[in-house]
Amino acid sequence: MVVTYTIASGKGGTGKTTLSVNLGTMLAHYGKETYIMDTDMGMANIGIVLGLENVPVTLHEVLAGKASISEAIYEGPFGVKVIPSGISLQGFQNADPEHLHDVMKEIIQQCDILILDAPAGISRDGVIPLAIADEVILVVNPEISSMVDALKTKILTELVGGKIKGAILNRATLEKTDISIHKIEEVLGVKVIGIIPDDPNVRRASAYKTPVVVKYPNSPAAVEIKKIAAEIAGVDVKEKELNKDSNEKFLDRLTSSIIKRRK
Numbered sequence: 466m467v468v469t470y471t472i473a474s475g476k477g478g479t480g481k482t483t484l485s486v487n488l489g490t491m492l493a494h495y496g497k498e499t500y501i502m503d504t505d506m507g508m509a510n511i512g513i514v515l516g517l518e519n520v521p522v523t524l525h526e527v528l529a530g531k532a533s534i535s536e537a538i539y540e541g542p543f544g545v546k547v548i549p550s551g552i553s554l555q556g557f558q559n560a561d562p563e564h565l566h567d568v569m570k571e572i573i574q575q576c577d578i579l580i581l582d583a584p585a586g587i588s589r590d591g592v593i594p595l596a597i598a599d600e601v602i603l604v605v606n607p608e609i610s611s612m613v614d615a616l617k618t619k620i621l622t623e624l625v626g627g628k629i630k631g632a633i634l635n636r637a638t639l640e641k642t643d644i645s646i647h648k649i650e651e652v653l654g655v656k657v658i659g660i661i662p663d664d665p666n667v668r669r670a671s672a673y674k675t676p677v678v679v680k681y682p683n684s685p686a687a688v689e690i691k692k693i694a695a696e697i698a699g700v701d702v703k704e705k706e707l708n709k710d711s712n713e714k715f716l717d718r719l720t721s722s723i724i725k726r727r728k
């Protein structure tokens with residue numbers, strides 16, 4: 466059965482695109498036919514982070530009725546399929562998000578998992594990916610403003626009949642001021658399904674237009690993303706593949722520090 470996940474947050478810059486691209490890449494690596502679609506049509510980033518910014522056909526043209534979806538599918542790392550949105554404002558203006566559901570129906574005929582990278586903020590168009598996915602994953606940073614916006618996104622998702630799978634804490638640090646997992650779960654009323662550390666390798670990898678799980682597979686952020694992907698894919702990934710040993714101390718320290726903290 467196909468599963469569609471929307472990666473959302475409310476607040477901008479929490480790591481939605483980073484997670485969409487890296488989770489999608491790993492899900493493909495673990496044998497799932499995975500598609501990533503950039504539904505952030507105004508501020509499209511997936512094409513940029515994967516070096517697909519100059520492709521001739523994007524989701525914009527498909528939603529404007531000028532191209533078919535098969536023309537807008539590109540191959541990414543580990544065979545993940547990518548449907549970028551265009552970067553031109555004209556293309557954005559011509560695209561009709563109301564057609565997104567029909568496009569999605571076509572794609573799910575050919576894949577196991579579809580990941581929708583949602584736009585930040587609460588807009589009419591931004592609500593569509595929250596409503597049409599099977600499950601929404603909230604990406605939060607360990608700060609109050611991120612939590613407040615994630616809570617709004619959760620409420621909005623439920624209002625439009627969507628379902629939340631859980632939250633991923635991204636850019637976690639050992640700072641005492643970081644919000645604890647306990648607090649996140651209490652405030653959002655959802656489970657935290659992954660903790661990804663703040664890791665300079667993420668930005669380093671994006672300079673090479675390559676996901677961190679590919680460029681720096683043993684970095685702390687990559688290891689945690691691989692764990693989340695393995696869980697979603699339902700595969701038992703060997704510790705060697707996760708490079709658990711070399712990262713164990715850092716990640717264990719980070720996780721227990723975050724879990725223990727109470728605000």
Ligand SMILES: Nc1ncnc2c1ncn2[C@@H]1O[C@H](COP(=O)(O)OP(=O)(O)OP(=O)(O)O)[C@@H](O)[C@H]1O
Pocket residue numbers: 474476477478479480481482483484505508510584585635636637661662663664665667668671686
């Ligand atoms: N775990 C991390 N460690 C360090 N940097 C990170 C991490 N996750 C994301 N970043 C960086 O944070 C910035 C924002 O990430 P990203 O573009 O994925 O966020 P976004 O939520 O998709 O943003 P937008 O709302 O603008 O679409 C990028 O520069 C990215 O490289």
